[in-house]
Amino acid sequence: MKIFKRVLLFLAAMLVIWLIIAAFISGDFKYEKSISINAPVKKVWQNTNTLKLMDQWSPWNDLDPKMKKDWTGTTGKPGEKMCWDSKVDAAGKGCQEVKKVDDSGKRIDTAIKFLTPYESEANAFVTVVPEGNGSKATWGFTSQIPYPFTIMKLFMNMEDSIGKDYQKGLSRLKEMSEKP
Numbered sequence: 001m002k003i004f005k006r007v008l009l010f011l012a013a014m015l016v017i018w019l020i021i022a023a024f025i026s027g028d029f030k031y032e033k034s035i036s037i038n039a040p041v042k043k044v045w046q047n048t049n050t051l052k053l054m055d056q057w058s059p060w061n062d063l064d065p066k067m068k069k070d071w072t073g074t075t076g077k078p079g080e081k082m083c084w085d086s087k088v089d090a091a092g093k094g095c096q097e098v099k100k101v102d103d104s105g106k107r108i109d110t111a112i113k114f115l116t117p118y119e120s121e122a123n124a125f126v127t128v129v130p131e132g133n134g135s136k137a138t139w140g141f142t143s144q145i146p147y148p149f150t151i152m153k154l155f156m157n158m159e160d161s162i163g164k165d166y167q168k169g170l171s172r173l174k175e176m177s178e179k180p
Contacts, residue, residue, distance in 0.1 A: 022148035031158045032140025035170040039177040041128050044135045045106045047176050048126045050076035051098060054108075057172035059165040063091040076101060092116040096124070112141070137173055139166055 037044050047053050052075055055061065067086040073079040076098070083095040094114040101108050106128040114120045122143040129136050145153060 018151060019148050022151040025150040025153055027145045027147060027150045029143045029145055029153070030140065031162070031166075032138055033163065033166040033170060034136055034138040035167075035174055036131055036134060036136055037174045037177050038134045041106055041130050041135045044128045044137055044173070044177045045103075047173055048128060048137065049101060049103070049106075049108055051080050051082045051096060051110070054126065055082065057169050057176055059168040059172070060091060062168075064088040067091055073098070089117050099123075135177075137170060137177075139170055139173075 047057065052071065055069075061067070064086040067084050067088070070083045072081045072083075078098050078100060080098040081095055082097075083093075084091070085093045092114060093116040094112060096110050096112045099109045099111050108126050110124045112122045112124055114122075120143070122141045124141040125139075127138045129138075
């Protein structure tokens with residue numbers, strides 16, 4: 001019985017420590033990646049300002065080329081929405097919706113809701129700005145990690161997790177935009 005009490009006290013102490021540490025870690029999360037493109041801002045923007053155009057360079061299409069996609073709303077306007085459903089677990093199921101398109105600032109903001117393999121939400125964005133004789137495109141997202149799971153930020157490396165995917169997508173955008 002003494003061993004059981006000690007084990008129980010140890011587990012309770014570990015839980016309290018977890019909760020205390022997690023309380024000091026922000027749930028805010030942001031990841032972004034950029035690429036230089038040898039093309040004018042206007043041309044790069046024309047490859048990023050709608051969900052249908054972004055889908056052409058999306059690296060996640062490679063996970064399931066047969067994934068089902070449904071499009072609703074007006075292309076390139078707030079409310080444009082694409083929902084996907086895949087039998088491949090890595091691709092999962094969810095929806096992405098355009099929230100704001102800033103043509104003058106060359107920024108598109110979207111909301112993503114993942115339904116499977118696990119539920120989560122994120123706000124994604126793409127910006128295009130002048131850089132030298134070309135452009136710089138930045139693709140990223142922000143999200144919120146709920147307490148007490150904020151402690152997971154100490155162990156997460158998003159560059160290892162999705163950096164290659166973001167690089168692949170941006171490289172495809174670069175290739176598309178630099179074509180004559």
